[in-house]
Amino acid sequence: MSADGVVLVLNAGSSSLKVAAFEGERRMLRCVIEGIGTKPSARAQGAAGEALTGPVLDPAPATPSEALSALLGWIDERLGGRPLSAIGHRVVHGGLDHAGPVLMTPALLAELEALLPMAPLHQPHNLGPIRVMLASAPELPQVACFDTAFHRTVPEAEQAFALPLAMFRRGIRRFGFHGLSYDFIASALPALSPRLAEGRTVVAHLGNGASACALRGGVSVATTMGFTALDGLPMGTRCGALDAGGVLHLLNQEGMTVDAVQDLLYRRSGVLGLSDGFSSDFRDLLASNTPEAAFAVDVFCRRVAQQICTLAGALGGLDGIVFTAGVGENAAEIRARIVGQLAWLGLELSEAANKRNAPRIAGGRSKVEILVIPTDEEAVIARQVREVRMQVGHARLMGRH
Numbered sequence: 001m002s003a004d005g006v007v008l009v010l011n012a013g014s015s016s017l018k019v020a021a022f023e024g025e026r027r028m029l030r031c032v033i034e035g036i037g038t039k040p041s042a043r044a045q046g047a048a049g050e051a052l053t054g055p056v057l058d059p060a061p062a063t064p065s066e067a068l069s070a071l072l073g074w075i076d077e078r079l080g081g082r083p084l085s086a087i088g089h090r091v092v093h094g095g096l097d098h099a100g101p102v103l104m105t106p107a108l109l110a111e112l113e114a115l116l117p118m119a120p121l122h123q124p125h126n127l128g129p130i131r132v133m134l135a136s137a138p139e140l141p142q143v144a145c146f147d148t149a150f151h152r153t154v155p156e157a158e159q160a161f162a163l164p165l166a167m168f169r170r171g172i173r174r175f176g177f178h179g180l181s182y183d184f185i186a187s188a189l190p191a192l193s194p195r196l197a198e199g200r201t202v203v204a205h206l207g208n209g210a211s212a213c214a215l216r217g218g219v220s221v222a223t224t225m226g227f228t229a230l231d232g233l234p235m236g237t238r239c240g241a242l243d244a245g246g247v248l249h250l251l252n253q254e255g256m257t258v259d260a261v262q263d264l265l266y267r268r269s270g271v272l273g274l275s276d277g278f279s280s281d282f283r284d285l286l287a288s289n290t291p292e293a294a295f296a297v298d299v300f301c302r303r304v305a306q307q308i309c310t311l312a313g314a315l316g317g318l319d320g321i322v323f324t325a326g327v328g329e330n331a332a333e334i335r336a337r338i339v340g341q342l343a344w345l346g347l348e349l350s351e352a353a354n355k356r357n358a359p360r361i362a363g364g365r366s367k368v369e370i371l372v373i374p375t376d377e378e379a380v381i382a383r384q385v386r387e388v389r390m391q392v393g394h395a396r397l398m399g400r401h
C-alpha cells in the first residue's frame with residue numbers, strides 16, 4: 001500500500017458525522033453533518049476554508065452510517081472521481097492493547113465491538129461506518145485512531161482506582177480520552193514553546209466534552225477522564241467526577257433504573273443540569289443573566305481550576321497551560337475565571353491578549369506560560385493514517401527481501 005493519494009478522515013458521533021479529505025498534510029475539504037436522526041443539515045468547506053455546497057441529504061439519514069453513503073457520493077464528485085487511498089476513523093476506545101493507530105481487520109472490529117459497554121454513547125457510532133466500509137470496500141485500507149491510545153504512557157499508579165487489584169488487571173482503570181486532541185497539542189508545542197514541549201504542561205480541552213491532561217515532555221502522564229468519558233471535569237451534559245455512592249443512592253434509594261441513571265449522567269448533567277436545564281452551550285450560559293446560568297459557569301470554572309492543580313501536582317510543578325477546543329479556544333471569560341483561580345500558582349493573564357483569543361495570553365509577570373491553541377483532531381488522524389501506511393509498506397518491503 002503506497003502512502004500517496006487521498007485520505008478520508010471520518011469522525012462519527014451519536015448525531016453527527018465529520019469528514020475531511022487530505023492529500024498529504026493538505027486538507028482538501030471538510031464537511032460536517034449534524035442533527036442526524038432529527039433534522040440533518042450539512043456544512044462544507046474547501047481547501048482555503050471557503051464555503052461549499054454540501055451533500056444533498058434526501059432521504060434524511062437516520063444514522064451516521066446512512067449519512068456516509070450520501071457523503072461518499074458528494075466527496076467523489078468534489079474529488080473529480082479521484083479514488084480514495086485510505087480511510088482514518090476516530091475511535092473513542094482502543095482498550096488496553098492499543099497505544100497507537102492500527103490497520104482495521106474484521107478481527108480488530110470484533111475486538112473493538114467488545115469494548116462497546118465501556119463507551120456506550122460513542123463507540124457504536126464510531127464503529128458503524130467502519131463496518132459499512134469493510135463490507136462495501138474491503139480493499140480500501142482503513143485505520144482506527146484511538147482517543148485512548150495517547151494515554152497508554154500514563155504510569156499504572158495514576159491509572160488505578162482504589163479497587164481490588166484483580167479489577168485493575170482486567171481493565172477497570174483510568175484510560176483517558178481526547179487523546180487525538182492532546183496528540184495534536186503535543187506535536188504543536190515544539191514550534192510554539194520549546195519550554196512547554198520539554199517541560200510540565202497541563203492542556204485543558206474544553207468543548208462539549210471536557211478533560212485535561214498533564215504532559216511531561218509532550219507525553220501524557222495523567223488525565224482527568226477515567227474508565228469512561230464521564231469522569232473528570234463537568235461537561236456540556238456529562239457530570240464529570242462524582243461520588244460513586246451518589247450513583248448507588250439513585251439506584252437503591254430513589255429507585256432509578258440503570259438506563260435512567262445512564263441518561264442522567266451522560267445527557268442531563270454537566271452545565272445543562274447545573275443551569276436547571278437551560279443550556280449545555282457556553283455561549284448561551286455566558287449571555288444569560290439568570291442565577292442558574294451563573295451557577296453552572298461558576299461550578300465549571302472551579303472544577304477546571306482544581307483539576308489543573310491536581311495535574312500540576314502529578315507533574316511536580318507547572319511550566320505552562322494550554323486552552324483548546326470550542327470553549328478553551330473562544331471563551332475569554334471562562335479562561336479569565338480559570339486563570340484567576342490559579343493566581344496563587346503564579347499565573348497572570350494579559351487581559352488584552354485574552355480578549356483577542358491570542359495564541360499567548362500570559363501577562364508579563366506570569367511565572368507560567370498560558371497558550372491558546374486551536375486543536376485539529378482530523379489532522380492527527382490523517383497523520384496517523386500516513387504513519388500506519390508507511391509501516392505497512394515498510395513491513396512488506398522487508399518481507400520481500
Ligand code: ADP
Pocket residue numbers: 206207208209236280281282283286325326327330331
Ligand atoms: P465537541 O466536543 O463537540 O467537539 P467543541 O470543541 O466544538 O465540541 O466545543 C463546542 C462548544 O464550544 C459549544 O457547545 C460551546 O459551548 C463552546 N463555544 C464555541 N464557541 C464559543 C464562544 N465563542 N464562546 C463560548 N463558548 C463557545
